[in-house]
Every structure is written in structure tokens, then in C-alpha cells.
Amino acid sequence: MNLHHVSPEKNPSGLFISTKRLLVMVMAALFLAVSANTFAQSPDVRKAFRFIDIEQPSKGLSALEQLVSANPDNADYLYYLGLAQLRTGAKDKALASFEKGLSKDEKSGLNYAGKGHVRLLEKNSTDAKAQLDKALSVSKSKDVGVLKAVAEAYLTDTKYLLDAINLLNKAKTINGTDPEVHMLLGDAFLLQNNQNAGETVNSYERAAKADPKFAKPHYKIGKIYQRARTLDIAISSYEKAIAIDPEYAPAYKELGEIYYTQKAADKAVSAYEKYLAISETPGQAKFQLAFFYFMAKNYEKANAIFKEVTTNPNVSPVALKYNAYSLTEQDKTDEARGMFERYFQKAKQEDITASDYAYYGKLLLKLKQDSLANESFAKSIALDSAQAEILQLHGDTYLKRKKFPEAIEAFKQLMAIRQQPLSQDLWSIGRAYYYNEQFPEADSAFSQLAQKQPNMTVGYLYAARAKANIDSTMKEGLAKPMYESFLEKALSNPEKNKKDIIEAYSYLGAYTLHIKNDVLGAKAYYEKILGLDPENSEAKNFMRELNKASKGG
Known part of the structure; x- marks a missing residue:
């Protein structure tokens, strides 16, 4: 057979075709390979999805709606509009777009994939699988766009993860430079819960390399x-x-x-x-910014946002709480109190924290509501008994209210959480004991304070006072050593300590006179008192009586 004389078009074996026809077939194949991702790479589509990525969905949807309006018979644009609607939570609108796309092109693999995507979200896996299989069938599993669309649908249900990965790997062999293929692969690996953490990052890095202007990877x-x-x-x-x-x-x-x-x-x-x-x-980010302002101590800006957030009747208790905190810090005490009351009313009891009651207690102190402050501090301590600051405030407030037994209990709790009592603890509980007339306990606390702070006068002075009450007749002279130690420290600044120095001289003078029967020794103390306070009645009376005695009556 002379093959050169056989018409190529009539060659039954198909071994020969015309050059022109060969060119047409090659061009068609190239078109299929490129058009598989034409719309995904279309600048208009990419721009629209960028708007969605940067959380400007109205601009993205508007851009896609304009594309559809300008190209009403383009089924692919309808798919991308539907996909955007899905990504922004408009499932019903998305389904309508996909169905409209199929009405324009009944062999649109993208829109079958879109319908399958919706069905998976609706947990209708049977219909979803049928739609997704149809998408692959009509595109012969060679269209990168369809492969991506089906894979993205599968990613909504983890039981189809391997199916998604297989499809994306196939898409990668067709077009290894498509950044979205690598992005979706990264998403799939990520959903495997760290089984492929390294491959997840690698996939995103490949996406970034494929498109250096793509921020998402x-x-x-x-x-x-x-x-x-x-x-x-x-x-x-x-x-x-x-x-x-x-x-x-x-x-x-x-x-x-x-x-x-x-x-x-x-x-x-x-x-x-x-x-x-x-x-x-x-979403909640505006509230979060208000919280960050609060954290940065910019209470004015925080409260400006909180004011807007808390007008919503469905405002979260957490927003009310931090608004109350921030108003407290800004010294807007009345507003803060109202906000705390709203918070306590709205929050579940188990969600209210020790810190909440502590903050509220501090606010009530500012409002001079001391008894209510103690109630709030007690609630806070019941939830967290290791709050040193609140135990201190609790005890101090009881002390101020002259509720000495309650103050003692608060200070005992405070000291119980320390490895060693602080000087402040000894001072606090010592005063509570002293004013509750528990003088031995007060003496113990103040004596320890004097040992801890030997250069301070207050420990010696109050220990002396406690001992003077224990030994009220002065018979044993219990207070004498402490008053003498007090004077050693106090006389370095007599003007500052004048009143207390006079108290010490008065005790020592009386003790010397009445217990030691030493008139001249007593006289020396009373003369020192008059040197500090010439009008001191006790010292003047002593000197007057002494003069009478010296004159014989």
C-alpha cells in the first residue's frame, strides 16, 4: 500500500491526520489545560476573593455579582459567586448560584462541586457524593478548577480528607504552579491534626513561592x-x-x-x-480592643468602646465586667457601680470570679460603703483564700469599722498564707488585738514587730502600751523596758515624737514615784516632760505637790 496516496481523513487506523487538524487538536488540549484554572487565576476573581480574605466580604461579593451581571451566561462566574457566598455563610444563596450555573451549563463541573459542597454542609453525604462524583465525571477529573472545588468541599468533612488530598495531588501534577492547590493541600494536612505538620508548612511555602504576591500562605x-x-x-x-x-x-x-x-x-x-x-x-474584636485598651491603662478609650458595646441588650457578661473594671479605674464610681450590678445580675453565679468581688469591694470603699465592701471582700476570699491584698483590705476595713474580732480573723487568714509574717501583718493584727483588749496577744505581735524593725519606734511603743494594760498597777513594771527602748529611738527626733515621748516619760515617772518610791528620780522624768510641754498638767501637778512637800505642807 502506498501510504502517501491514502487520504488522512479516511485512514481507518487513525494513524495519519492532517497537519491542520493536528494543530487544532493540540490547541484544544492546551486550551483545556489552561482554562481549567483560568477563572481561579482571573484577576477579577482573585481580587474578589482577596476582599473576602481581608474580611471585606461586601466588596468581594459585589465584585463577583458585577462579574456575573456582565457575563450572565458564564457558569464559572456563578460558581465563584456561590463559593464566596458559602465562605461568608450564605448557604441558601450559594445553592441558588450553583443551580443557576448549572442552568447555564449542565456540564459545569464547578457548579456540581458547589452543590455537593452545600450538601456536605447540610450533612447529606449521599447526595453530596453524587454531586461531587458528577463534577469529576463531567470534567473527566482533568480540570484543575473542578479538582480544587471538589477537594474544598471534601475538606468540610474529615472523613473525606484522604479523598481531598488525592484530588489535590492530581491537580498538582496537572498544574504544580497553582498556589491555591498548595493552599488547599496545606489545609488538608492541617486537618489531620499535626500528623503532617511539616508538610502543612511546606505546602503553604510552595503556595507562597508560586505567587510571591499572595499574603494568605x-x-x-x-x-x-x-x-x-x-x-x-x-x-x-x-x-x-x-x-x-x-x-x-x-x-x-x-x-x-x-x-x-x-x-x-x-x-x-x-x-x-x-x-x-x-x-x-x-465580631467580638471591637470588645477585644476595648479590653486591650483597658490592659494598656487607656481607660477613656476603653470605656468609649464599652459604652457602645454594652448598649446591646444581648451584651455578654464579660463585656459588662470589664466595663465595670475600667470605669472603676477611671474613677467613674457611680457608673461603675451600676455596671457591676448589671454584671452580677446577668452573669451565671459559677462564672463570677474572686477578682470580680475584689474589684467591686475596692469600688465600694471609694464610695465609702465600708460594710458592703467587707461583704464583697468576704465573697472574694471565699472563692480564693490566698489573696493577700484583699485579706489586708478586708481586715483594715473591719478595723476602721471597729469590728475588731472580724479584723483579727481576716489578719489571721492573711498571716496563714505567709511563710513568715511581714511587719505589716504584725502591725495590723497587733492593733486589732489591742483595740479588742486582747493585750497579751497584742504584746506578742508588737514585740515581734520591734524585733523585726528595731530602728522603728512603733513596735516598742505599742508593745509598751500593751504591757501597761496587762500590768495596769505597774507592780511588775512590765512596760518599763519597752518604753525605755522606745525612748532610745524616739529621742533622735523629739519634735516628731513629742507626744509619744511624753507618754513614755509619764509612765516612767509614775512607775519611779509609786513603785520605786524614788521622788527625785520621778522628778527628773517630769522635768523632761515640762521641757517638751511646759503646760503639761500631770507634770505641773507633780511639781506643785513636790514644792508643797518641800515647804512642809
């Missing part, structure tokens, strides 16, 4: 390291995302969260301010 890498508490790398990744796209809102939000955990309040505030300036859907 760096953000995703940051999330992985943030979850692993490797915060320096997380921060670096978020900063890379922001360097690529200064409007990448989620990166600012996560930076704010990291800075909060690091107690870098000013940085947390700055990051959240930038986040809120970009995001259309901040």
Missing part, C-alpha cells in the same frame, strides 16, 4: 506556629503577610492576640486598631 504559616507557641516565627510570618498586603486584616488580629499574651499592651492595641480599620466583620 504566610498568614496560614503564622497560625501554625502560633498554635505551636513558637511565637517569634508566628510574628515574623504575620509581618511577611502584612508586608505583601498591608490590608491583610487577619494578620493584624493575630498579632494583637500574640502581643496580648506577651503583655505588650501598646502593641496589641496598635495591631487591633489596624485590624478594625480594615475589617467589615470584626
